[in-house]
Amino acid sequence: MSQQNKQVVLNERPARGPITDTTFRTQQGEIRQPGEGEVLVKVEYVSIDPTMRGWVDDVRSYLPPVQIGAVMRAGALGRVVKSNYENLKEGDLVQHIFGWQEYWTGPGKDIQKRVTPEGGRDIDHMGLYGLTGMTAYVGLFEIGQLKDGDHVVISGAAGAVGQIATQIAVAHPKCTVTAIAGSQEKLDYLKKLGAHNVLNYKDSDFKKKFKAVGHIDVYFDNVGGEILDLALAQLNPYARIIACGAISAYNAEKPAPIYNYFSLISMKSTMRGFIVMDHANKFAEGSKYLAGLVKEGKMKADYHVTYGLDSCVGTLRDMFEGKNFGKTLVSLKDQKEEEKSKL
Template identity: 40%
Template sequence: MSTTEAPTATSREWRLAARPQGWPTTDDFRFVERDLPPLGPGEVRVRNAYLSVDPYMRGRMDDKPSYVPPYELDKAMEGGAVGRVEASRSDDLAEGDLVLHTLGWRDVAQGAAASFRRIDPVPGVPESAYLHVLGMTGLTAYVGLLDVARMEPGDTVFISGAAGAVGSVAGQIARLKGASRVVGSAGSDAKVDLLTSKYGYDAAFNYKSGDVGALLRDAAPDGIDVYFDNVGGDHLEAALAAFNRGGRAAVCGMISAYNTEEPPAAPRNLSELLKKGLTLKGFTVGFYADRMKDFIAEAGQWLAEGSLVYDETVVDGVDNTLQAFLDMMQGANTGKMLVRVS
């Protein structure tokens, strides 16, 4: 255990100043610098290297019951982060340890050592990867397909938001697990090209170029067996129409509705559930934390073999975290949206 620490320590951090109404704006946030107290027994101080911004964070900005507590007003916001321990008063973590934690949206994090998980680095894997392809994002794709949607070899799989952090991994896992056809949607022609040229999708379409239902029918003329839903709305309605008998959906996110002020209307064709014997199951990755060990073992091997690839969109500077989040919500990222702290 080390007790060495800098004579002064500060943290630059983002705080929620007001609950957004519809799309968040810069007026809803404050960027502040504050002094950190001396480390107490069992505590560590971490210099963050990368921060994660994710769609679920929009829900935490509202004061509504959900699977995670809402952000508190005028308190430091939270999110996934990876960094190095720079001072420790804990026997469990030493200076220089690489750790994963949820005290993001700031450059320096401090707290009980139990709040930080030490990472044993995989050779050749960058630190940022533990926030996506080898982290919760990758695990989300893995359990969504295999545990929630119960994908089987030979299935036709449709993934919405397919060029995002979760979707880009989910499509590759579907292929690696024996899907007969993998179809994705994305929000630009460039992303559509990336899905088929890099991520192994058999077909993909730009959902902004026409009716989603018609585009999906063209991409999957024999119907779909599994739907990994990151979008909701018209994509969910299109999937219900395209499902074969006994189809299964893993409902991971509904980004199309995150910034609406009124609850969206339900899909107009929910009767497909009855006619086809469909299963729609929502989930959050926290329900499946016990699967992380299996996921890391399998995904680590895929990475080493080069059969699992990824993209990152990296924004520099903790002061640009808010803009990175807003851009991600508008679909500006390819793969995982990250903030490189320094």
């Protein structure tokens, strides 16, 4: 075992706008040996999420800001290498907010043991059966109250949450699905996932094309901004807007103005925000539902994986430029070994 623990820590708070070369720095920390009731975990995958941009700002939010000098917060998957906690043993696969670092030491009771079913992939604990899949499931069913025959519009549709939400909606009886993303390659991918209409929000005639898909029953909003404003203007009565994310605003100097909010009144509609972690009571049900779709051949999960802690910052930046398909992760495993195991 290497005696050092490589970590990516918050170096300084960025000004409004994208993170910069000096927002984070890498350091070598000590590997702390586990005490009574603690475990030492070797991290295998760390998550890259749009919400990380907000976590490094000193603002009131659903989690406290990451402190300067602290390891960057991140959901992660790893294996126990030493355990002084009775319910976990060496080799167990575990999930927690281990952060952007190679090793984590802490109370065994705080972390979750995960078991990969025969023929399954460990990586799905970070995507399909992790917070990503649960966000799509909770978003559509709890917040969006998805019904048979709904016209469902999904923005950020080729991303982590979007790809799963798109496939849930496609599989739902008699729904029509309009998927929005930022490149022709992504539209082709969304067509393959079964979306009935695919729209590129960067096209010069996007507004016209969006209008042409008709009125909306459920809008799964991953991006906010102008697309949200256009969606508001074409709601059906009793429509539901799932306020999941607003990535268009995370790096912006000023969020784009919303002009059409009064459609919520005239169309007797709702717009509801949510944070997936508050809906943990639905995760077992959600995992079962998604596994059922996989079995029926109606669900597949794609991952955008880069390698090594040094790639975390660049991968986070790339995500804001739409370079990912599906769930973005950084693998801390040996790339050659991992590629060999897939052959």
